[in-house]
Amino acid sequence: KSGVKIRHYVENETQVDMAVYAIKEAFKNIEDKSIDCIVFAGGTPQQLIPCTASLIQHALGKEFSSIPCFDINSTCLSFVTAFDTISYLIDFEKYRRVLLVSSDIASLGINYKDFNSSILFGDGAAAAILEKTPNNETSKILTYNFRTYAQGAQYARISGGSSYLPFYKCTDENKDEYLFHMDGLKLYEIASKHIVKIFNDALNSQNLTIDDIKLVIPHQASLMAMKLIQRKLKIPTEKYMYHIENQGNTIASSIPLC
Numbered sequence: 001k002s003g004v005k006i007r008h009y010v011e012n013e014t015q016v017d018m019a020v021y022a023i024k025e026a027f028k029n030i031e032d033k034s035i036d037c038i039v040f041a042g043g044t045p046q047q048l049i050p051c052t053a054s055l056i057q058h059a060l061g062k063e064f065s066s067i068p069c070f071d072i073n074s075t076c077l078s079f080v081t082a083f084d085t086i087s088y089l090i091d092f093e094k095y096r097r098v099l100l101v102s103s104d105i106a107s108l109g110i111n112y113k114d115f116n117s118s119i120l121f122g123d124g125a126a127a128a129i130l131e132k133t134p135n136n137e138t139s140k141i142l143t144y145n146f147r148t149y150a151q152g153a154q155y156a157r158i159s160g161g162s163s164y165l166p167f168y169k170c171t172d173e174n175k176d177e178y179l180f181h182m183d184g185l186k187l188y189e190i191a192s193k194h195i196v197k198i199f200n201d202a203l204n205s206q207n208l209t210i211d212d213i214k215l216v217i218p219h220q221a222s223l224m225a226m227k228l229i230q231r232k233l234k235i236p237t238e239k240y241m242y243h244i245e246n247q248g249n250t251i252a253s254s255i256p257l258c
C-alpha cells in the first residue's frame with residue numbers, strides 16, 4: 001500500500017556518522033579534498049546546540065581548521081533550500097567550495113500508533129561538494145521557486161523537545177507530542193491546490209515546457225501523493241523519478257539521494 005519495499009534504520013550510528021560516510025563517498029573520486037564551508041541541511045539536528053555542521057567538522061578531523069559551519073532547516077526541503085542559498089555565496093565568491101550534507105534519522109521520531117505515516121520513513125544521508133561552474137561549461141540554476149503555505153504547519157510536526165514543549169515536560173499523557181505527527185490528506189489538499197501554478201511559474205520564467213525537461217525529481221513523500229501530483233502536473237512517467245520503494249521518505253536526504 002505504501003509503495004515502500006525497503007527502509008533502512010540506524011542501529012548505533014548517529015546523524016554525524018551517516019553524514020561523514022556520505023561525505024567520504026562524495027569525495028571518493030575527487031583529488032582536491034579542500035573545502036571552505038560546511039553546511040548541514042536537515043529536518044532535525046543531532047542535538048539542539050551546537051549546530052550539526054560543527055559536529056561534522058569535528059568528526060572530519062578539521063576541528064582546528066576554523067572552516068565556517070552552519071545549519072539550514074526547511075524540513076524535507078532543507079537540501080534544496082541550502083543548495084540555492086549556497087549558490088549565491090559561491091557566485092559572489094564568498095566561498096570557493098562548499099560541503100553540503102543532509103543526514104536524518106527518521107526512525108527515532110516515528111509514532112508507530114500512526115500507521116499511515118510510520119510505514120513511510122527511513123534513515124538516510126547524502127552529500128555534495130558545490131563549487132563554481134568552470135567558464136568553459138554552461139551548467140547553472142535556471143530558476144528557484146520556493147513558497148511556503150503555513151496554514152499546513154501543524155499537519156506535519158513534532159511539537160515536543162524544544163522550547164515550546166521542553167524534554168523535561170514529557171509525560172505518559174503527552175509523549176505522542178514528542179513524536180512525529182502527519183495528516184497526509186490535509187497536506188495533500190494544500191499542495192494540490194498550489195502545485196500546478198508553482199510548477200508552471202517555474203517553467204514559464206525560463207520559457208520552458210515539460211518537453212524541455214528530462215527528469216523531474218520530487219520529494220519522496222509517499223507513493224500515493226507522488227502519483228496524484230504527477231497526474232495533476234501531466235508529467236510522463238518516464239520523466240518522473242520514483243525511488244521511494246528503495247529507501248522510503250528520508251526527509252531532507254530524500255531528494256539528493258535520488
